[in-house]
Amino acid sequence: MQIENRQPVKVPLVREPWGIFKSLNAARQNVLSIIPEIATRQPMVSGKTGKRWHMVMDPEAIRIMLLERLDQYPKSLVTKNLLRPAIGESLFIAEGAHWRWQRRTAAPVFSHRNVMNLAPIMTGAADRAAARIADAGPRAVDMLDEMVTTTFDVISDVTFSGDGSFDRDSVHTAIDAYISEAGKISLFDILGAPDWVPRPGRMMSGKALKQMKTVADTAIDARAARGADGVPDLLDLLLEGEDPKSKRKMNTAELRDNLLTFIVAGHETTALTLAWSLYLCAFDQDVQDRARAEIKSVCADRPVTGEDVAKLPFVRQIIDEALRLYPPAAMVSRTAMAPDTLCGRDIHKGDTVIIPIYALHRSHVLWDNPDSFDPDRFAAPKDIDRYAYLPFGDGPRICIGASFALQEAVIILATLLGRFRFNPVAGKDPSPVMILTLRPEGGVWLTAEPV
Numbered sequence: 380m381q382i383e384n385r386q387p388v389k390v391p392l393v394r395e396p397w398g399i400f401k402s403l404n405a406a407r408q409n410v411l412s413i414i415p416e417i418a419t420r421q422p423m424v425s426g427k428t429g430k431r432w433h434m435v436m437d438p439e440a441i442r443i444m445l446l447e448r449l450d451q452y453p454k455s456l457v458t459k460n461l462l463r464p465a466i467g468e469s470l471f472i473a474e475g476a477h478w479r480w481q482r483r484t485a486a487p488v489f490s491h492r493n494v495m496n497l498a499p500i501m502t503g504a505a506d507r508a509a510a511r512i513a514d515a516g517p518r519a520v521d522m523l524d525e526m527v528t529t530t531f532d533v534i535s536d537v538t539f540s541g542d543g544s545f546d547r548d549s550v551h552t553a554i555d556a557y558i559s560e561a562g563k564i565s566l567f568d569i570l571g572a573p574d575w576v577p578r579p580g581r582m583m584s585g586k587a588l589k590q591m592k593t594v595a596d597t598a599i600d601a602r603a604a605r606g607a608d609g610v611p612d613l614l615d616l617l618l619e620g621e622d623p624k625s626k627r628k629m630n631t632a633e634l635r636d637n638l639l640t641f642i643v644a645g646h647e648t649t650a651l652t653l654a655w656s657l658y659l660c661a662f663d664q665d666v667q668d669r670a671r672a673e674i675k676s677v678c679a680d681r682p683v684t685g686e687d688v689a690k691l692p693f694v695r696q697i698i699d700e701a702l703r704l705y706p707p708a709a710m711v712s713r714t715a716m717a718p719d720t721l722c723g724r725d726i727h728k729g730d731t732v733i734i735p736i737y738a739l740h741r742s743h744v745l746w747d748n749p750d751s752f753d754p755d756r757f758a759a760p761k762d763i764d765r766y767a768y769l770p771f772g773d774g775p776r777i778c779i780g781a782s783f784a785l786q787e788a789v790i791i792l793a794t795l796l797g798r799f800r801f802n803p804v805a806g807k808d809p810s811p812v813m814i815l816t817l818r819p820e821g822g823v824w825l826t827a828e829p830v
């Protein structure tokens with residue numbers, strides 16, 4: 380049972396309007412600190428910081444933006460400018476027809492059957508993580524670090540598995556360097572400054588990126604020449620894929636941009652989901668005990684498989700609740716291409732319209748005790764308003780890797796909770812800080828006692 384008034388860590392939201400300079404400075408440390416507390420109590424907040432901007436927390440207005448008027452609200456230039464140097468005009472960035480054909484081509488790659496076929500790779504990575512944690516014990520382990528290693532293991536195995544020519548470490552180093560550089564995003568980037576303001580993506584030396592692309596291209600060409608053997612991984616599936624409408628297939632550069640997109644979009648986000656889930660399990664031992672009882676009754680002491688995922692509903696509820704309290708993509712932004720009215724307010728062409736998912740998930744209007752950790756709120760997910768809970772976005776641009784990520788997270792979390800009891804280390808609580816994603820700053824330091 381939840382101890383009254385005990386809440387997991389959260390971002391202190393602003394209660395009084397700040398001046399532009401204070402906001403700019405605060406945002407450099409933590410983008411979420413610019414969200415006014417009032418955003419957790421009302422449907423929309425608007426302002427002007429150079430350009431006009433709005434934060435929308437009303438599920439119906441969000442539905443209109445993400446579903447009904449998708450083409451009127453393309454992703455804002457900010458996100459695109461940041462990511463383009465690494466992942467080109469891939470699925471994540473493209474708009475209109477160029478996005479549509481790539482989405483149609485990639486969608487079957489993530490079918491239930493294909494994702495299920497990849498489960499043994501997730502189980503293997505989870506087992507190796509458990510072995511590393513057991514070796515490191517009894518001292519405390521930074522589970523954020525561990526989970527980053529584990530999810531990179533998975534994503535590199537399901538994209539370029541078994542390719543001797545693929546240099547995993549150099550790709551990992553290049554992506555980490557890029558993300559940390561791109562992470563030095565400023566409030567100008569979020570709220571929209573003139574295009575001549577330098578952005579990290581543009582300032583960066585292109586050498587590491589170029590090398591990463593060459594490594595990926597070589598692996599793709601080698602695989603295309605060799606053909607698939609065994610269970611098809613994401614590269615095999617994408618190589619086979621074609622747009623059912625135009626019959627177009629991806630060339631090497633398009634394949635590479637999309638595979639790197641899967642790595643960039645899928646690896647850190649899933650690691651964060653797991654790190655926050657473990658933090659919450661250590662925070663609430665009763666929840667941890669309930670999860671362990673479920674895992675033991677389903678899997679006893681054998682490895683957790685893809686088939687087990689559907690039989691572990693409580694483990695999944697913990698992950699759902701971690702994604703509510705700490706959504707890795709805690710803010711998404713769009714640029715209005717035409718005048719509109721949302722929640723009775725005028726939207727002008729060119730306005731930045733932000734969906735602060737962090738605030739939406741902690742709205743006092745939409746959730747009971749929004750800052751409390753309570754996985755039972757996901758026991759009947761049908762009762763939750765679809766557009767009030769958006770860890771993966773929604774509409775046609777919903778995360779293509781959501782079921783892949785959830786399957787991976789359940790397998791890894793169940794493996795770890797089945798083998799260890801996690802406890803927090805006094806004085807080492809993480810702070811939720813969003814730069815590009817919502818990370819537990821300071822790491823998630825836990826002791827892991829074998830059970």
Ligand code: HEM
Pocket residue numbers: 454470471472482640641642644645646648649652706707708711712769770771772773775776777778779780781783784785
């Ligand atoms: C827990 C882990 C993950 C979270 C929280 C997450 C979150 C999101 C969100 C919020 C979006 C929509 C962004 C927007 O509308 O502006 C998105 C899109 C996307 N995600 Fe994920 N993601 C996760 C894992 C993955 C994985 C594992 C992959 C691939 C293997 C992936 C690939 C993508 C791609 C390609 C898009 C763009 C889709 C499109 O625009 O058509 N993500 N993700």
